[in-house]
Amino acid sequence: MRFLMTITPGTGHTYPMVPLAWALQLAGHEVLVASSGPGLALGEAGARTVDVAPGLSLGAMLGKLAATHPEVAAKLTQEAAGAGYLETVGGAVAMALRLQPEMVDAVIRTAEEWQPDLVLHSPLLTPGLVAAAKLGVPAVQHGFGFINPPAEMLRDVHADLFERHGVDLPAVRATLDLTPPSLVPTGPGLWSMGFVPYNGSGALPKPIYDLLNSRPEVPRIAVTLGSGPVPGEAAIIMERILATAPKMDAEFVVVLPTVDLERFGPLPSNVHAFDWVPYVSLLARSSVVIHHAGPGTALGAMALGVPQVMPAFKGLGRPVVAEAIARRGVGRIVQPEELGPEVLEAVLADPAIRTAAAEVRDEIRNMPSPHSVVDRLVDLAGSAKG
Numbered sequence: 001m002r003f004l005m006t007i008t009p010g011t012g013h014t015y016p017m018v019p020l021a022w023a024l025q026l027a028g029h030e031v032l033v034a035s036s037g038p039g040l041a042l043g044e045a046g047a048r049t050v051d052v053a054p055g056l057s058l059g060a061m062l063g064k065l066a067a068t069h070p071e072v073a074a075k076l077t078q079e080a081a082g083a084g085y086l087e088t089v090g091g092a093v094a095m096a097l098r099l100q101p102e103m104v105d106a107v108i109r110t111a112e113e114w115q116p117d118l119v120l121h122s123p124l125l126t127p128g129l130v131a132a133a134k135l136g137v138p139a140v141q142h143g144f145g146f147i148n149p150p151a152e153m154l155r156d157v158h159a160d161l162f163e164r165h166g167v168d169l170p171a172v173r174a175t176l177d178l179t180p181p182s183l184v185p186t187g188p189g190l191w192s193m194g195f196v197p198y199n200g201s202g203a204l205p206k207p208i209y210d211l212l213n214s215r216p217e218v219p220r221i222a223v224t225l226g227s228g229p230v231p232g233e234a235a236i237i238m239e240r241i242l243a244t245a246p247k248m249d250a251e252f253v254v255v256l257p258t259v260d261l262e263r264f265g266p267l268p269s270n271v272h273a274f275d276w277v278p279y280v281s282l283l284a285r286s287s288v289v290i291h292h293a294g295p296g297t298a299l300g301a302m303a304l305g306v307p308q309v310m311p312a313f314k315g316l317g318r319p320v321v322a323e324a325i326a327r328r329g330v331g332r333i334v335q336p337e338e339l340g341p342e343v344l345e346a347v348l349a350d351p352a353i354r355t356a357a358a359e360v361r362d363e364i365r366n367m368p369s370p371h372s373v374v375d376r377l378v379d380l381a382g383s384a385k386g
Contacts, residue, residue, distance in 0.1 A: 001118070003030065003377070005034070006034045008125050014035070016178060022046065022370070041200060061100060085320070108130055119135075121142065126154050129169060133167035138173065139170040146183070175189055183325070191376060195303050216285075218250050222283055233311075240340065241254060251272070253282060288306065288344060310331055
């Protein structure tokens, strides 16, 4: 069968879809990825790709949204979780997509040309839903964890796109959810799939290779804020780490690509900083991770049973992720200014967090694998054909 993956051009949306692309191809199916920018990273992982918007990235999309509709972009990046949050995010993304009509048209045109048996699409990426509806094939939303916007909401916030193409929602739909059910219960139409970490390809620089193959005698605390937080937020965390590190008998490994570390001067001897590290390999040798409540980082930490500390930042879905993790007991939310030795030492010494983290790690291992999900997708596509 043929499977089309339509992916929002962001790393956090792309990497979670790699394991299923592998499983589909290992089962003998064809996979084509329609995306741009970071979404084309699936090509490095072995999938065929088509660039539907050369040079376009999620960051560029948000930048254009901020330039044309600053009030909408501000709500997207600063609003706390709560009633109506999904609608806020969905409306902002729909508006960002309206500013990229060439990309939207190219996704739909690619589907019509390639004629897939099923469309797998990123959350909030309505062109994938429209393409599936036009072709009369199933649409399956491939989530990245914690947030699963319903298709009905996507149709409502981007109704003009559906109307322009003369379609409603695809008749056959499902959603792949990577979140362990003990954090976010599985609901109707949600298929659980265990999270398999992927962090990109490439050679490891020698300092990173040496680091990842060493086990420190003191606790190792990983600090990674991904590509989500704005530089100002990341700088706040860096300032707190630099104030904390000399007071702790611990090793800190900091990955903050959006922060110019030279402004901070010489780093303490127990702080190592990198622009990039394969975070799952880092977390496998870490005792705690401080992160931005990004879904991929959170799921990677849970897959390895690592306790988590999350500064309380608003926007971009981060409060939803942080609150779910805190409720399950596998991590703690702190105000950025409260991040310090007391918090970290308390988390390191807390047996309840370690126990909960081990339970969720085992839960993920027992969730359906991408290989088992392939069979369900094939059955879904076959049923749609009648």
